[in-house]
Amino acid sequence: MLALDNVTVGYGRASVLHRVSLRVNPGEIIALVGANGAGKSTTLRAISGVLKPTTGSILLDGKSIGSLSPERIAALGIAHVPEGRRVFPAFTVRENLEIAGLALGRPAQEIEEDVKGVMKLFPRLEERQGQYGWSLSGGEQQMLVIGRGLVARPKLLMLDEPSLGLAPNLVDQLFDVIEEIRERGTTILLVEQNANMALAVADRAYVLELGTITLQGSAEDLSNNDLVRDSYLGMGTEELI
Ligand SMILES: Nc1ncnc2c1ncn2[C@@H]1O[C@H](COP(=O)(O)OP(=O)(O)OP(=O)(O)O)[C@@H](O)[C@H]1O
Ligand SMILES: [Mg+2]
Numbered sequence: 001m002l003a004l005d006n007v008t009v010g011y012g013r014a015s016v017l018h019r020v021s022l023r024v025n026p027g028e029i030i031a032l033v034g035a036n037g038a039g040k041s042t043t044l045r046a047i048s049g050v051l052k053p054t055t056g057s058i059l060l061d062g063k064s065i066g067s068l069s070p071e072r073i074a075a076l077g078i079a080h081v082p083e084g085r086r087v088f089p090a091f092t093v094r095e096n097l098e099i100a101g102l103a104l105g106r107p108a109q110e111i112e113e114d115v116k117g118v119m120k121l122f123p124r125l126e127e128r129q130g131q132y133g134w135s136l137s138g139g140e141q142q143m144l145v146i147g148r149g150l151v152a153r154p155k156l157l158m159l160d161e162p163s164l165g166l167a168p169n170l171v172d173q174l175f176d177v178i179e180e181i182r183e184r185g186t187t188i189l190l191v192e193q194n195a196n197m198a199l200a201v202a203d204r205a206y207v208l209e210l211g212t213i214t215l216q217g218s219a220e221d222l223s224n225n226d227l228v229r230d231s232y233l234g235m236g237t238e239e240l241i
Contacts, residue, residue, distance in 0.1 A: 001026045001187055002047065002078075002156060007056035007066075009046045016042045017211045019056065024156065029178065029188045031198035031219060033232055034208035040191040041083055043208065044158050047189075048080035049073040060156075075104060079154035083161050085141035087148075089134035093125050096133055096144055100151040111151065118147035121177055139170045146174075150181065157181065158189045163197060175201050195232035199223045207232070 002024040010016040016039045024030045032040050045051045047058060049070040058066040065073050074080075088096050097118055101111030119126035122143040128136065136144065142162060149157050159178070163171045175197050182188055192198035199205055199219040207215040207228060215222060222228050 001061060002189070003057075003059040004043075004047070005057050005059075007043075007046060007053045007058060009042060009051050009053045011051070015054070015211070017046065020208070020211070020213055021056075022206050022213065022216070024187060024189055026155075026187055027182070027185070028204065029182050029190060029202045031195075031202035031205040032189065032191045032208060033193075033195040033198055033205060033228075035231070036193075037210075038208040039211040040208055041160055042211075044080055044082070044160055044189070044191060047073075047158065048078060050080075074152065077153075077155035078158065079149040079152040079156070080158045081145050081149040081160060081162065083164070085138065085145050087133035087136065087141050087144050089132065091133055092130050093133070093136070093144060094129040097125075097147055097151050100148040101153075104152055106153070110153075114151045114153060118150050121150070121180060122147055139166050142166060142170075142174070146177070150186070154186060156187045156189060158191075160191045161193060162190070163192060163194050171197065195228070199233075 004020055004022045006019040006021055008015050008018055020043060032043060034040050042051065046053055049068055053066050057064055060076055065076065094115065097115045098111055101114060124140055125143055125147055128140060146159065146162060163174055166174060178188060179201055190198055190202065199222055202219040205219050205222045206213050215225065215228065
C-alpha cells in the first residue's frame, strides 16, 4: 500500500531522515519506534506531504505522492493524527468529528455514519458529544483526535504517539481500539515511545535511529532482539528522555 524508498527529508538544509525505506502492506499494523529526535514524526510528516523529500520516492498504491499537497494526500486516503492533541476548542465533540468529514467534502449521510461508528468505538465521546473541545480531559482529547482521523475514512491511519500522557488503563483501552480499527479494515502506521505496547499489537516494526532505519522485522522477532530490549523495552519513557 505504502512504499518509501531511500527517502531523505529535513527542515531547511538540514536532513533529518537519511535514505529511509519502508513498506506498509494492506491490513498491517506497522510500528515505528525510536528514541526522542530519531525522526519518527518527521517520517509521518513526509508521508502526509507536509515535508517534501529531497531524494527518494513515496508511493501509495504504486503511485507517487511525494510531490502532492497534504490536502491531496489526505483525499487519497492517508489520515495523519499528529503528536499532541489538537482539538478545536470552541467546537463540540460532535462538531469536531463532523469537521473532519466536511473538510474532505464527504456527503453528510456518510459523515453521520462514520461519526456514529467513532462513538461506538469510544463510548466516552458519545456521552460527551455536546461538550466543548476545550473542556475535555487529555485522554478524551486523544480519543477525539483519533476519532477525527477515522471520520476521514482513511485506508492508512498514521498515529503519532497516541498513548503519550494517558493513564495506564486508558493506554490498554487505546491499544484495544487500535486493534479494533485494524479489524474493521484500516491499515495502521503507529509511532510509539511505548515500544512494548506497540510491538504487542504490530505485525512488523522498524527501528529508527538518528534518521536511519537500523533494524526491521516481525514485531515478535524485534521484541526478542537484544538491542531492542536493551534500548527500547523494559524501561519507562523517562529513561528514554
Ligand atoms: N520544525 C523543525 N525544524 C527544524 N528541526 C526540526 C523540526 N522538527 C523536528 N526537527 C528536528 O528533527 C529531528 C527529528 O525530529 P522528530 O520530531 O521527527 O523526532 P521524533 O522521533 O518524532 O522524536 P520524539 O520522540 O521526541 O517525538 C530532531 O533533531 C528535531 O530537532
Ligand atoms: Mg515525534
